[in-house]
Amino acid sequence: MRKNLSYPVLVFLLTVATITFVTTPVFAVPGDEEHKDEPQKQTIIKKEVEKEPVVEVTPKEEPLEEYEFDLFITPTPLIKGEAEFTVKVETKSGIPVSDAVINGTVEMSSDMEDHGNMTSDPVGITFAPGSKPGEYLAAVDFDSVGTWMATIEISYPDGQSDSFSTELDITYDGANPYFLYSIMVIILASILYAQILKKKSGKGGRANVHTAS
Amino acid sequence: MCIQPVKEIQPAVIENKKKSKNLLDNKKIAAFLKSKWFPSIFQWIALIVFAVIIKETLWGPSSAHDNFGTAATWVIWWPLIPLIFLLLGRFWCGICPFATVSDLFQKWFGAHQPVPRFLKKYGIWLIDFFFILITWADHVYGIVESPRGSGYLLMIILTGVVVAAVLFERRTWCRYLCFLGGLSGNYARAGMLQLRATPEICKNCTTQACFKGGEKAPGCPMFEFPRTMDNMAKCNLCGHCIKNCSNDSIKLEVRPATKELWFIRKPKLEEAFLSVVIMGIVFVQNVTMLEFWPPLLKALENFIGTDSYYVTFTITFIIAMALPILALAGTALVSGKLAGDKLWSSFAKFGYAIIPLDLAGHLAHNLYHLLAEGLAVVYTAMALFGIKVNDYSPAILDHHTIQILQYILVVLGTLGSIYTAYRIAKSNYGEGSTWKAFIPYLILMVVLGIINMMLFYLPMAMRM
Numbered sequence: 001m002r003k004n005l006s007y008p009v010l011v012f013l014l015t016v017a018t019i020t021f022v023t024t025p026v027f028a029v030p031g032d033e034e035h036k037d038e039p040q041k042q043t044i045i046k047k048e049v050e051k052e053p054v055v056e057v058t059p060k061e062e063p064l065e066e067y068e069f070d071l072f073i074t075p076t077p078l079i080k081g082e083a084e085f086t087v088k089v090e091t092k093s094g095i096p097v098s099d100a101v102i103n104g105t106v107e108m109s110s111d112m113e114d115h116g117n118m119t120s121d122p123v124g125i126t127f128a129p130g131s132k133p134g135e136y137l138a139a140v141d142f143d144s145v146g147t148w149m150a151t152i153e154i155s156y157p158d159g160q161s162d163s164f165s166t167e168l169d170i171t172y173d174g175a176n177p178y179f180l181y182s183i184m185v186i187i188l189a190s191i192l193y194a195q196i197l198k199k200k201s202g203k204g205g206r207a208n209v210h211t212a213s
Numbered sequence: 214m215c216i217q218p219v220k221e222i223q224p225a226v227i228e229n230k231k232k233s234k235n236l237l238d239n240k241k242i243a244a245f246l247k248s249k250w251f252p253s254i255f256q257w258i259a260l261i262v263f264a265v266i267i268k269e270t271l272w273g274p275s276s277a278h279d280n281f282g283t284a285a286t287w288v289i290w291w292p293l294i295p296l297i298f299l300l301l302g303r304f305w306c307g308i309c310p311f312a313t314v315s316d317l318f319q320k321w322f323g324a325h326q327p328v329p330r331f332l333k334k335y336g337i338w339l340i341d342f343f344f345i346l347i348t349w350a351d352h353v354y355g356i357v358e359s360p361r362g363s364g365y366l367l368m369i370i371l372t373g374v375v376v377a378a379v380l381f382e383r384r385t386w387c388r389y390l391c392f393l394g395g396l397s398g399n400y401a402r403a404g405m406l407q408l409r410a411t412p413e414i415c416k417n418c419t420t421q422a423c424f425k426g427g428e429k430a431p432g433c434p435m436f437e438f439p440r441t442m443d444n445m446a447k448c449n450l451c452g453h454c455i456k457n458c459s460n461d462s463i464k465l466e467v468r469p470a471t472k473e474l475w476f477i478r479k480p481k482l483e484e485a486f487l488s489v490v491i492m493g494i495v496f497v498q499n500v501t502m503l504e505f506w507p508p509l510l511k512a513l514e515n516f517i518g519t520d521s522y523y524v525t526f527t528i529t530f531i532i533a534m535a536l537p538i539l540a541l542a543g544t545a546l547v548s549g550k551l552a553g554d555k556l557w558s559s560f561a562k563f564g565y566a567i568i569p570l571d572l573a574g575h576l577a578h579n580l581y582h583l584l585a586e587g588l589a590v591v592y593t594a595m596a597l598f599g600i601k602v603n604d605y606s607p608a609i610l611d612h613h614t615i616q617i618l619q620y621i622l623v624v625l626g627t628l629g630s631i632y633t634a635y636r637i638a639k640s641n642y643g644e645g646s647t648w649k650a651f652i653p654y655l656i657l658m659v660v661l662g663i664i665n666m667m668l669f670y671l672p673m674a675m676r677m
Binding site for chain 1: 271272274275318322323324325326361364365368369371372375376379380
């Protein structure tokens with residue numbers, strides 16, 4: 001008479017599942033631990049154009065315009081794939097600047113290990129005017145996880161220009177690998193246990209006829 | 214000589230004995246169902262598509278709008294599933310990729326252990342629990358709107374399927390644990406296809422190959438014995454019994470929708486409970502997609518004093534689940550008193566009458582997603598091959614047309630439920646008590662129908 005091994009089976013599975021979930025951070029994203037307590041930040045860079053040294057202005061000369069710009073990047077957090085850069089340019093008095101010319105480049109950081117020893121040439125990005133005055137949009141494709149350097153150059157209508165650089169951290173957004181490892185462990189453990197059961201009850205044993213309840 | 218009148222046979226035992234057309238009398242259909250191509254060809258297609266869905270949900274675009282896996286699962290498959298159940302019973306279960314994976318793993322690694330007793334006894338309650346849990350988790354964690362969430366759910370189900378396959382015999386997961394199996398079992402009972410054996414032929418059979426298996430195919434994977442099978446709740450139309458039966462006892466017949474619900478011999482409380490739970494879930498799904506949901510949520514937050522969505526949604530969820538259950542229990546109490554039956558007996562018998570309205574509500578809700586977002590599947594599939602289309606309209610039909618179709622479905626479902634309740638009353642109670650038992654349920658079905666109509670009257674949000 002075949003033993004009913006259902007309870008040992010269930011205890012075994014529960015034990016494996018418990019050990020797996022306790023010992024692996026199942027739903028943690030790689031790298032999450034470092035930034036666990038940091039609040040989510042949207043990448044915003046606000047910079048005022050440096051003031052020209054104060055020059056005694058004669059009544060006939062007009063002062064240079066002062067500009068401000070903001071950079072927004074979505075999605076947040078930045079993930080591998082397409083991202084959208086939005087630059088908003090306005091004068092210090094709040095008037096949107098519609099005739100600026102904005103260009104930029106993105107390239108992988110010089111730390112090659114960060115990108116699995118891959119390197120890349122700088123990729124040019126061109127901003128096009130958006131739907132709102134003073135807004136400029138560009139789509140950028142980050143094809144690798146890791147740290148990237150974005151450099152933006154702004155040419156204002158009156159001939160002034162400005163540029164800045166910022167580091168961007170592109171994260172992995174695929175399935176959590178720990179979760180998948182846990183799934184594999186459970187499946188492999190159950191396959192292994194099934195082979196043990198098969199050996200105990202006789203190889204290839206077909207189930208007896210059981211009528212359903 | 215005094216001739217005694219023949220005793221009238223209990224109506225609950227007799228099904229309508231009108232002869233239905235046996236589809237297996239058609240030689241082409243019979244040949245196809247008996248061939249090696251059935252259901253393999255459908256299974257392999259489903260498995261390939263499933264593999265693509267898994268890959269896309271786990272590693273594809275993280276926006277639901279751009280993800281083929283999400284589109285294929287929640288915009289095409291989920292809306293079409295109730296229609297498949299209505300027309301073809303549990304045929305989807307026969308070609309389900311999880312079942313195919315189960316069969317493969319069992320073939321390579323299976324230990325074929327007997328199904329544990331507690332699963333046989335409490336499996337349906339576990340199914341009820343999983344169904345409620347997954348619906349709750351979907352709303353709280355946003356599974357449907359998240360490709361990763363959808364992928365994780367599929368992987369968790371896959372894990373359960375594989376574990377059940379390698380340890381236990383046949384399709385234990387499908388029969389005793391699959392939450393969708395519980396839903397499909399209920400809907401299949403209202404379906405238009407039935408598989409039965411011919412008792413007169415079966416009584417001479419000595420092999421019972423339909424259950425045990427034979428040279429041509431394994432035995433019934435769903436633990437059913439066609440000879441005594443009197444419902445379509447478990448049959449997944451895999452065709453194994455059709456292939457194995459050398460006596461041509463198996464019949465595949467078309468029947469009126471909901472007919473099986475009229476003559477349930479052994480109504481089960483847990484199955485009736487699942488029927489009414491599904492109604493609650495349809496309410497929840499509808500309410501949370503309506504435009505008045507955010508202000509309703511806000512009002513609830515102010516009332517309770519917390520802005521935690523986990524708390525506010527859980528309360529809403531419990532209320533939405535409880536309302537139809539309490540409504541049915543109240544109706545069962547009244548009906549039972551009028552007809553001389555007990556509360557839970559009446560609950561179990563008439564709970565099945567809600568199934569047509571469940572099916573209609575489910576179809577109507579998902580019809581919106583299918584027809585208002587269906588083209589998203591096409592465009593996201595094109596994106597797999599590098600063809601990106603921006604700013605597309607995913608709609609197949611306009612909102613007004615969809616709304617009219619939803620109304621029609623709800624009306625048909627309500628009428629189906631009313632008629633089913635009447636037939637259940639007629640087959641379970643004597644002539645004097647039929648209407649007494651039926652009237653309370655008539656009122657209940659009308660009220661549920663009106664609530665569903667009101668929910669579909671209000672504008673709905675998109676899924677993608």
